[in-house]
Amino acid sequence: MAVKDYIRKRFFPHIWCPGCGHGTIMVAIIRAIENLGLEKNNIAAISGIGCSARISGYLDFHTLHTLHGRALAFATGVKLNKPELTVIVPMGDGDACAIGGNHFIHAARRNIDVTAIIMNNSIYGMTGGQNSPLTGYGDFATTAPFGNMDQPFDVVKLATGAGASFVARTTTYHVNPMVKILEKAITHKGFSVVEILSQCPTQFGRRNKIPSVVDMLNSYKTDTTPIGSKEKENNPDLIERGIFIQEERPEYCAEYDKVMERASKER
Amino acid sequence: MKKEVVFVQGNEACVRGALYAGLGFFAGYPITPSTEIAELLSRRLPETKGKFIQMEDEISSMCAIVGASLTGKKVMTATSGPGFSLMQEALGFAVMTETPCVVVDVQRGGPSTGLPTSVSQGDVMQARWGTHGDHAVIALTASNSQDVFAITVEAFNLAETFRTPVVLLLDEVVGHTREKLVLPKAGEINVVARLKTSVPEGTDYHPYLPRDDGRLPMSDFGGVHRHNVTGLTHDMWGFPSSKPDIVYGLMHHLADKIETNVNEITRVKEFFVDDAECLLISYGSAARTALHIVKNRRARGEKLGLLELQTLWPFPAKLVRERCSSANHIIVVEMNMGQILGEVKKAVKNPDGVFLANRIDGGFITPSDVLNFIRITQGKGM
Numbered sequence: 001m002a003v004k005d006y007i008r009k010r011f012f013p014h015i016w017c018p019g020c021g022h023g024t025i026m027v028a029i030i031r032a033i034e035n036l037g038l039e040k041n042n043i044a045a046i047s048g049i050g051c052s053a054r055i056s057g058y059l060d061f062h063t064l065h066t067l068h069g070r071a072l073a074f075a076t077g078v079k080l081n082k083p084e085l086t087v088i089v090p091m092g093d094g095d096a097c098a099i100g101g102n103h104f105i106h107a108a109r110r111n112i113d114v115t116a117i118i119m120n121n122s123i124y125g126m127t128g129g130q131n132s133p134l135t136g137y138g139d140f141a142t143t144a145p146f147g148n149m150d151q152p153f154d155v156v157k158l159a160t161g162a163g164a165s166f167v168a169r170t171t172t173y174h175v176n177p178m179v180k181i182l183e184k185a186i187t188h189k190g191f192s193v194v195e196i197l198s199q200c201p202t203q204f205g206r207r208n209k210i211p212s213v214v215d216m217l218n219s220y221k222t223d224t225t226p227i228g229s230k231e232k233e234n235n236p237d238l239i240e241r242g243i244f245i246q247e248e249r250p251e252y253c254a255e256y257d258k259v260m261e262r263a264s265k266e267r
Numbered sequence: 268m269k270k271e272v273v274f275v276q277g278n279e280a281c282v283r284g285a286l287y288a289g290l291g292f293f294a295g296y297p298i299t300p301s302t303e304i305a306e307l308l309s310r311r312l313p314e315t316k317g318k319f320i321q322m323e324d325e326i327s328s329m330c331a332i333v334g335a336s337l338t339g340k341k342v343m344t345a346t347s348g349p350g351f352s353l354m355q356e357a358l359g360f361a362v363m364t365e366t367p368c369v370v371v372d373v374q375r376g377g378p379s380t381g382l383p384t385s386v387s388q389g390d391v392m393q394a395r396w397g398t399h400g401d402h403a404v405i406a407l408t409a410s411n412s413q414d415v416f417a418i419t420v421e422a423f424n425l426a427e428t429f430r431t432p433v434v435l436l437l438d439e440v441v442g443h444t445r446e447k448l449v450l451p452k453a454g455e456i457n458v459v460a461r462l463k464t465s466v467p468e469g470t471d472y473h474p475y476l477p478r479d480d481g482r483l484p485m486s487d488f489g490g491v492h493r494h495n496v497t498g499l500t501h502d503m504w505g506f507p508s509s510k511p512d513i514v515y516g517l518m519h520h521l522a523d524k525i526e527t528n529v530n531e532i533t534r535v536k537e538f539f540v541d542d543a544e545c546l547l548i549s550y551g552s553a554a555r556t557a558l559h560i561v562k563n564r565r566a567r568g569e570k571l572g573l574l575e576l577q578t579l580w581p582f583p584a585k586l587v588r589e590r591c592s593s594a595n596h597i598i599v600v601e602m603n604m605g606q607i608l609g610e611v612k613k614a615v616k617n618p619d620g621v622f623l624a625n626r627i628d629g630g631f632i633t634p635s636d637v638l639n640f641i642r643i644t645q646g647k648g649m
Contacts, residue, residue, distance in 0.1 A: 008495075010506060044488055046334070057495050057506065062488045064337065065497035065507075066330065067360055073327035077334025077342075080318050081292055082489040103330075106323040256318065263313035 006030045006040065011058050016051060017125075019213035021172035021198030025119055026055050028175060029088065032182035043086045046075040048100060050092035051126050051200075052119040061088075069100030072107040075114050083113070083253040086186060093120045093134035097153050101133070108162035108191050112252035115185045115192045118155055121200035129203035140207045155195040156244050165190035167245040171197040171220035174241065181243060190251050197224070197239075271450040277441040278303040280412035280448050281345070281371060284419030286311060287451065288458055291340035292318045294331035296350060299383045300439040301373035304345035325350035329357035329370070336366045337496060339461060339487035341423055345371035348390050349380065351397065358432050359398030360498045362521065365475070365483060367426035367461070369419070371435045373442040374551075376629045385629030386439040388551055391606040394434040395580050401518065403525035405532055406434040406580040410441060410554040412448045417456060418534065418577055424459040425532060429524055430483050436579060438602070440552035440631055461485060464492065475517075476503040481524055526581055533586060534577035539565055540590050543572025545641060547624075548587070548611055549600035550576040553632050557600045560634050560641070571641075579607065584614035596644040597621040602632055 007030070016022050033043065043061040047053035049068035056063040062085070066074045071089045079087045096104050096118045107114060123141060124130040131141035131148045134155065138147045159167045166188040170178045178196060185192035199205065199216035210216050225231045227242035275283070282304055285293075293312060295305040305321065312319040318335070322328040325346050332342035346354060351372045361368050374390045376382025394406040405425050409418040415437065422433040464484035466472040468491035477483050486492040499507040500514045508514070525532065536554075538561055540546065549557035554575040564571045574590050576583070591597050591611070597620055599608040605623045612618035624640040626632040639649045 008506075010504070040493060041491060042489070057497065060493055062493050063495045064334065064488070065495065065499065067356055067498060070326065070330045070357065073322065073330035074334035076320065076322070076327070077292065077294060077331035077336075078338055078488055080320060080331075081335045081338040081340050082487075085489045102323050103327050106327070256313075260313045260316060263310070266314075 001034055003027055003030050006033065006060055007058050008060050014058060015054055017202040019199065019201040020051070021121065021200070022052055022055065022119055024172045024175060025090070025117070025178070025196055025198060026058060028178045028182055029055070029090070029117070030059070031179045032186060035179070035183055036186060038086055042084065043088065044078055044082075045088050045090065046071050046078060047090050048092070048095040050095045050124070052090050052092035052095065055090040069095050069098070070103060071095070072100060072103040072114065072116065076107060076110075076112055079112055079114055080253060080256065087114045088117065088186065089114055090117045090119060092125070093118060093122060094124045094132040097133040097155065097158070105158070105162035108159055108164040108193065110252040111163060111165050111190045111249050113189055113191070115194070117182070118193065118195045119198045120155065120195055121198045121204055123200050123204040125200050125203045129207060142207075155193070159193040160245055163191070164193045165245065165247045165249045166192035166243070168193070168243045169195040169197075169239070169241045171224055171241060172199060173217045173220035184243065184246070188246065190249055270452070273448050273450060274445060275412055275448050276303060276443055276445050277412050277415045277437060278373065278443065279307055280415040281419045281435070281437065282307045282311065283448070283450065284416040285343050285369070285423070286315065287416070287456065288420045288423035289341045290317060290343055290423070292332060292335040292342045293344065294320045294322050294328040294335070295344050295346065296322055296325045296328050298325070298347045298350045300375055300442050301345045301347050301371065303442070304371060304373070325353035326357065329354040332368050333357055333361050333364070333366050336368050337488045341367070341427070341461070343369040343371065345373065347373050347375045348377045348393070351390060351393060355397040359400060359402065361432040362398065362402045362404065363498050364496050365430035365521075366432070367430055368432045369422045369426055369435060370432055371437060374436060374438040382629040384439070386552060386602060386631050387627070387629070388436070388438055388553060388602040389606070390436060391579055391603060394436055401522065403522045404434060404580050405429065405431060405525060405578070406436055407534065407578055408436040408551045409577055410551055410575060412444070412446050414577070415441060416448060416451070420456050420458060421534065424457065427459045427461055428482070429528070430485070431525065434580075436551065438551045444552070463487070466492065468492070473503040474505045475501060477520065529581045529583055529585070532578055532581060533583040535583065535586065536575040536577065537573070537590070538575070539570075539572040540574055541572070542570055543594050544570040545572070545596045545598065545644060546591060546594035547571065547573045547598050547600050547637070548576065548607070549573065550579060550607065553600045553602050556632050556634055556637060560637055563634070576607070582610045582614070584610070587611055587614040588616065591615045595620065598624050598637070598640055598644065600624045600632065600637055602626050
């Protein structure tokens with residue numbers, strides 16, 4: 001199938017600004033699903049609020065556009081009752097780690113078989129460029145006019161500490177590896193977290209002296225390195241990309257099946 | 268065949284009613300005085316192939332039941348005032364997306380942490396206006412275990428019929444009073460099934476296009492129709508729209524489907540109402556006190572009556588006006604500062620003849636609390 005077979009034309013044109021990385025991610029999600037041969041009827045895309053969240057409406061799956069930060073809580077209700085559905089949750093950085101931070105760590109702790117895709121552009125785009133929990137120290141935002149005094153989360157460490165059984169990071173510069181990582185994340189039985197660095201030229205680049213999309217994309221090339229590379233030893237500031245965690249652990253829906261079995265025996 | 272009789276708390280009657288109605292999924296978070304509902308369902312649901320989950324908070328509990336409802340399950344959560352406050356955001360989402368669900372609020376004293384283990388009826392207005400934006404809502408209540416069972420089934424039925432969240436406003440005394448419950452047999456109380464679309468695969472399904480009778484057949488997530496559900500204002504496909512004519516139509520549909528069906532949604536119990544010179548209006552556990560007084564005074568020949576409301580929202584204003592028309596005095600008996608009193612005053616012809624007999628200190632309202640007010644209306648001193 002072609003990419004256009006997975007989207008809802010009725011919804012277009014999309015809302016994303018020229019140069020935004022989110023469209024690249026949407027196509028990568030579609031490619032991954034196509035490569036895996038998944039049926040559209042067997043996929044649910046559940047999102048919260050923000051630029052990233054609009055992905056769900058554009059995709060021709062069962063789609064649920066929910067509340068800011070709450071997508072994983074809705075997804076938990078869907079997945080537990082329809083375990084046969086592949087559940088994908090595209091989220092923004094503020095969506096996932098600020099207002100949705102509690103739901104994020106608890107979904108990871110339960111290891112429910114949902115793929116959380118954190119489209120990290122380090123900014124609240126839709127509301128006009130406020131700093132998020134993933135905005136770097138010293139970066140500028142409309143609510144950090146003198147430079148951000150907050151320290152950002154490291155999503156990979158956060159997800160790992162919370163118990164996610166698949167944790168990866170990639171960028172919109174690395175499209176082919178992104179597709180491969182998404183395939184593995186979607187196939188993985190358990191809670192999968194994929195952080196994707198995604199450029200926001202309009203709200204982040206403009207305020208942080210990198211207004212060019214090309215420069216932003218190039219920074220993903222120069223500022224990142226594969227996990228465990230020599231470059232990282234020489235330059236500890238480099239951001240590692242690749243798959244950090246991929247482990248088989250008890251998955252929530254499967255565990256619930258066991259509970260039902262024990263309950264029926266006790267009865 | 269002899270009926271099964273059990274001796275249960277109101278909270279357990281609620282659980283049994285929910286299972287009778289076909290509850291398939293419960294998500295919740297512990298909070299006094301509702302916790303028994305979650306505890307009992309954590310045992311009963313896995314036994315009956317249903318799903319139970321304890322979430323990280325009440326926000327996520329409410330979100331999870333809405334997600335589960337979209338897969339075709341009948342769903343419920345249970346909480347008390349503080350948790351009910353946290354649920355308001357997703358309750359509005361259920362209103363906007365027309366997702367059937369039942370939200371039980373076993374009321375305790377507020378505001379804030381207030382009186383966690385004491386009774387109150389202070390959430391009546393929160394049930395009505397807790398979530399933001401203009402909207403209509405259904406809220407039911409009951410005063411004893413037998414009625415709690417039946418009204419819980421009704422809550423599910425109305426949620427399915429009108430595709431809306433239904434708030435079940437219990438209170439600490441109803442929830443924790445242990446009393447007799449005669450279990451209805453299967454089929455004894457009508458159970459409304461989820462109305463599902465008959466539109467075949469490959470044909471355009473419009474999730475938000477009402478049928479001629481106003482009802483909206485649903486298609487399960489994971490079924491043959493892939494549709495969009497959003498909290499944004501939306502068109503008949505469920506796609507976001509901010510066109511004024513679409514928004515106008517949606518807003519009126521959401522209000523009208525409930526407000527124009529007040530009669531169908533109204534549940535009341537009447538005790539000696541017809542010739543009552545002094546009519547008490549009450550609901551929930553406070554109605555037990557009111558009923559005690561009415562029976563007691565009738566035995567002495569005093570013409571007291573009780574109108575017990577089981578539907579609080581939409582408020583049955585027309586019925587209340589009719590029942591109050593021949594009484595000299597109306598006394599609203601409730602455990603708050605007059606949340607239903609205001610509605611009764613709005614409804615009746617003579618608002619000055621409506622009085623409040625209440626209690627707000629965490630103590631259960633007693634007959635003597637109410638009798639003093641009756642004496643005053645009769646021109647006697649306290």
